[in-house]
Amino acid sequence: MAGFGGWLAQFTQVNGAIGDLARDAAADPDWPDGPDELETYTDHLESAGASEAALDVLADAWARYTAGS
Numbered sequence: 001m002a003g004f005g006g007w008l009a010q011f012t013q014v015n016g017a018i019g020d021l022a023r024d025a026a027a028d029p030d031w032p033d034g035p036d037e038l039e040t041y042t043d044h045l046e047s048a049g050a051s052e053a054a055l056d057v058l059a060d061a062w063a064r065y066t067a068g069s
Helices: 002-011 016-025 037-048 052-067
Strands: none
Touching: 002 016, 002 052, 016 052, 037 052
């Protein structure tokens, strides 16, 4: 897995919100493998009924991901 999903996978052992998101993504067989755009992942979480808090965690994680790119 490359891109954001691959980057996120490094946080599966971290306590806290980003770790929760990483574990959820790792356990989700439908987690998108691209395109590598925030909208891809936002749409996926929204279609799964994610809370506003989960979407905020995603946005924060995306900001960290893009800051390191």
